[in-house]
Amino acid sequence: EVQLVQSGAEVKKPGESLKISCKGSGYSFTSYWIGWVRQMPGKGLEWMGTIYPSDSDIRYSPSFQGQVTISADKSISTAYLQWSSLKASDSAIYYCVRRPTGGYFDYWGQGSLVTVSS
């Protein structure tokens, strides 16, 4: 069974750093792109970027380029999304998604709630 299991909820202060994770299981982790999707409170879905764990090829949405860093450790089948300096506007649910060939997202993680507040 394909699963994407994300790290738990985080409460951080503005200016702090954060790295959340997404562990894939039940499939060949290096054969699929892994992406991240943001959903701000009461708002829609926003594609942030994707990484191909096999060679760490990364593509970012222009809206998120320079704002976050996507990475992966294929030895432990885990993808990451990190911030170096959080802002209150980063408060959202972040979903990791699996992207097969064909341009869609077939499996979603359960979501990681990030709250940034002073």
Place this chain on the structure above:
Amino acid sequence: QSALTQPPSASGSPGQSVTISCTGTSSDVGGYNYVSWYQQHPGRAPKLMIYEVSKRPSGVPDRFSGSKSGNTASLTVSGLQAEDEADYYCSSYAGSNTYVFGTGTKVTVL
């Protein structure tokens, strides 16, 4: 990269059909047959309902169908059921391994 345009809301009575539009440009929806649709119930992660414009993943009822004409894609839910009440989002490949989501549509079953 602008979000694809969807109507904020749509509704129908049980058993009726509802169609949701998703309008983009020739750089995304119109340029590729890589439109997908996702259903999201409150407090839950989105679920893939349609991929590559009109294909249904295993387990998705055939009441859900997708189509595309030019820069506009559509999702039709036939024979509406109470459990179909949810938010629906379209997504499209936008070239260079990038993607864009729609603004979302809240479907209400009256």
